[in-house]
Amino acid sequence: MTRTVLVTGGTSGIGRAIAARFAADHAEVFISGRHRDTVEKGAKEIGAHGVVCDATDSQQVAALADRLGKVDVLVNAAGGLPEAGPGGRSALDGLLAQWHASLAQNLLTAVLTTASVQAKLANGSSVISIGSIGAERRGGSYGAAKAALAAWNASLSAEFAPKGVSCNVISAGYIAGTNFFRGQMSEERHGALVEETHNKRPGTVDDIAETAYFLASPGARHITGQTIHVNGGAFTTR
Template sequence: MTRTVLVTGGTSGIGRAVAARFAAEPAEVVVTGRTPAAVKETAGELGVRGVVCDATDPAQVASLADTLDRLDVLVNAAGGLPPQAPGGTPPLAALLAQWEASMAQNLLTAVLSTASVQALFTDGGSVISIGSIGAERRGGSYGAAKAALAAWNASLSAELAPSGVTCNVISAGYVTGTNFFQDGMTDTRHRALVEETHNKRPGTVDDIAAMACFLASPGARHITGQTLHVNGGAHTTR
């Protein structure tokens, strides 16, 4: 039977690569994004279904879930760095806005999306959330949100695994081919991030997409509640 896969934040970067990989199975893939033009373009190019949905908005997330009959794989790829506060914002107000935006974009998107579709999962389903090496170091509000994502994933696994649904986080290191850094990436910073790795190369969106497909495969059914680091050795565990 063809699997149904939902990828939030699936119009660019890692989310788009994940959607393309599952679509090639082939699976019935649904991608979401906040920008109608980007959703339409991605859906057309990948041959998937696109839904405009801001995953921080409970009403929009609930409406998205109502369009699905069943679900095999959910990939929580929505997220990113918080926007800068408008000029003239008092410092503490700007700090609060930054932290609230980080938590909303990188934690609550996954929490709301997962809760909305939880009853639709088939036995053998998978929840895969995209984390970050920023949770381990120098991550600020973004890293704190990704660390909270991993903590939430552990409790989610305890809840869903008895019904046959695995829950894991892919903690991505430095990945090229995304707009994550916007204009903040320089040649010097790029070289420094690559130098931190053991294999002396940056990650790619396909590295993350391949791990997502593995975690949703029959060979990964006993892997749940985990944070898997895909970073070329820039951060190691033991």
């Protein structure tokens, strides 16, 4: 049976790689993003349905959900570092805007999208949210939002798991080849992040995509409420 997969933030980076992985398995994939040109281009290239949707806007999220029937896999990949706000504001106003943006982009996008499709998730479905190693250290407002994402996921799992729906977070380490750092990654910083890993290489979008694909597979049905760290050993747990 063909699975229906929704990937928010599916036009680039990790989200696009995850969407492409499920599309390669002949799933019916929907990707969403804020910009029509990138949504249409990305959907055409990977063989998915593209939907323009700002996942911080509840009305747009509700409209997206209305387009879907059943949802077998939801991947909350929308997020990222907040953009700099407009000038001419006080330091406190700027700080407040930054934190609001971080929480909206990296936590509320997942909360709103998941709530909008909750009734469409059946026994055997999976909710996967993309977290970050920044939740563990040096993350600022972005890391705090990703830490909140993991806490929310634990409560979500307690609610959804009795219905047969698994809920997990993939906490990504440094992933090369994305636009996350907006061209600000120096060679020195790249080297330092790679040196932190045990396997001495940066992560790739395919590392995260394959983990997401596994978490949505029958072999992962007893894995729920977890934060899965995919970072080459840069952060370890006991």
